[in-house]
Amino acid sequence: MPDLQALFDESASAMRAAGYWSTRTARLMIGVPDYETYVAHRQANHPDQPIMTYVEFFRERQQARYAVGKGRFRGCC
């Protein structure tokens, strides 16, 4: 008889993983990269410098996405 508990746990963790990756993909689609990655990068490489909060990080990315500048073409065809 299959171990139902294990099956349940496995599918739950698969769902969690799917949710995690699709959230990350959806965020990057609108130009917001992973915040945890940013924090980890700052902590590892610039430990003496301030780290933006999530809200600051989000606003910075939002401005950058629409900053009038080169190489920021999107969606036409």
Added chain:
Amino acid sequence: MSAINNSSAPQTKLLWIAIALLGAVAFAIVALNRGEAVNAAWLVVAAVCIYFIAYRFYGLFVANRALGVDGARQTPAARHNDGLDYVPTNQYVLFGHHFAAIAGAGPLVGPVLAAQMGYLPGTLWILAGAVFAGAVQDMTVLFLSTRRDGRSLGDIVRAEMGPVAGTITGIGILLICVIVLAVLALVVVKALIGSPWGTFAVFCTIPIALLMGVYNQFVRPGRVGEMSLLGTVLLLAALAYGKTVSETPALATYFNFKGETLALLIIGYGFVASVLPVWLLLAPRDYLSTFLKIGTIVLLAIGIIIVRPDLQMPAVTKFIDGSGPVWSGSVFPFLFITIACGAVSGWHSLIASGTTPKMIENERQIALIGYGGMLMESFVAIMAMIGASIIHPGVYFAMNSSAGLIGTTAEQAAQVISAWGFVVTPDEINQVAKDVGETSIMSRTGGAPTLAVGMAQILSSYLGGRTLMGIWYHFAILFEALFILTTVDAGTRVLRFMIQDLIGNTIPAFKETTSWTNNLIGSALSCAMWGYFLYVGVIDPLGGIWTLWPLFGTANQMLAAIALTVCTVVLFKMKRERFAWVTIVPATWLVVCTITAGLEKVLSPDPNVGFISHALKYGDAIAAGKLLAPAKTLGEMRRIVFNDYIDASLAAVFVLVVVATVIYGLISIRKALGNPQPTAMEIGLAGAAVGGRHA
């Protein structure tokens, strides 16, 4: 992916043989069947099998052998990692980002217009073009930009082919931007003329976006999920209420506009949106449209698989001879020009040299993201072709021919179209309009409404039935309008920057992008440029799309020709000329195609094709004091002549840009051949040189 990358195991070989056989059978059914209706599922199966085989056996070959991707070489994401712009990103997440950035209205509209020749010619080009040209271009540009710290296409041309070629490319990009914005805005205008339901829903996106913007800025900052959910719910409510608006005459009059009014509204909107703070209007709409775009594409794919509709359009129609009512011109070059983005899109070279290369984790992932991303885009084009081909061909031609050809009543249209050989009754035309909740569907050119009818047929047959057809039709219109208008906002800002940069060369103070005066002047100039072509397209008695879409397609293919030329030059400079045919072949095709199309647009003696002969025809009539249909006054006649000359000049400029780029390309290749050393201006060292090991 491991199964795709490793074909040595016997079971993997068997799998590939099975895919090849399945693809061949499906393709034979699609291509060879005559007389009976073909099921759309065969088209999907054939396309998907071709994509898998193309990716495994050609895409990976180009990446590994021709380009020589180096898995041990540092990418810009690793070199400049800042957690913001440069972030090593999981390849599937980045694939999603890249696809969302390249997918737009182009691959949805082009195939719909191409369907006038039947579904087969367009489908063949969507598949072959993507595999051998489009995907190769996207991947190679992505590769070049990754090796150059994520530099833009213009910068790469400047560095590899010299400053003059760089400036010429810059002018080309500026022109394509103007034409893209005008033609896309025209698609929205054409879809909303006299449609209170659609207009109401699209108008509602503005207050909804403002609300989302305020919510995200002040109430719950950074909560994109919540904000988008809120926006989606409000949007669907607006869509549902639109039915009531269209059925209540007192309300409907507020949202029932002529084309001219809609054009002016969109131009004004583009100006306001491009000067407002981005968090207020542009960003929230962008989020909503991105998610809606991806969601709808997925929904449509599922719909086609579940419903498996039959293709009503013949495989090849009699308009293969170039006499079609939707656009004029023969298969070569105009079918290729019309499809443009779904097969090869120059615009993608701007995106592949934008944000994506800054996030590549490893060069080995370039094939999946660049080549695979374009195959996915090509699949969207196939779905659009299916959407246009499952509706009654008579209805298709009623929707896509201008009033000058088929008249303004269903009776006239049915008579004309039946005489073309697509037997249709006035009732059939009226019934479609009634089903989707519009007063008329005739002469709704621009592709979007046709696709919306196709989508409504597919989606309503598995979700909601005929009663929901109106909702689905307007949902499809809303979805296209939403992301086109987002492109208009964002594009106006990009165009503003390019204008500031260009004028700033003579008046340095104008380059300052933080100055409000500069921004206002720049935005006004940029809106005036695309707005001019939009307005001209709207009042064009020939229907606008007829005139502008070929210009757009030519501009787009011109940019692809430039991109593939610089790719070829760099392959020579890398001393990889042995493999340069992978870009030379598509580059040559695009150069020939663009130049032929451009020259025919300028010089063709057929007034339906050539702008100058068209202008002369109308000029002669003016001199003789005669009126030529569809013009109704002498003023309209003069306007047609003037616009013809503007359009002819543009087409001529496109040809010159391509010719100049090819000449500079040949000079650079000659130089590269004369030098025994590699001369490509790459940044960073080969993986082996820094002691890296092959991943």
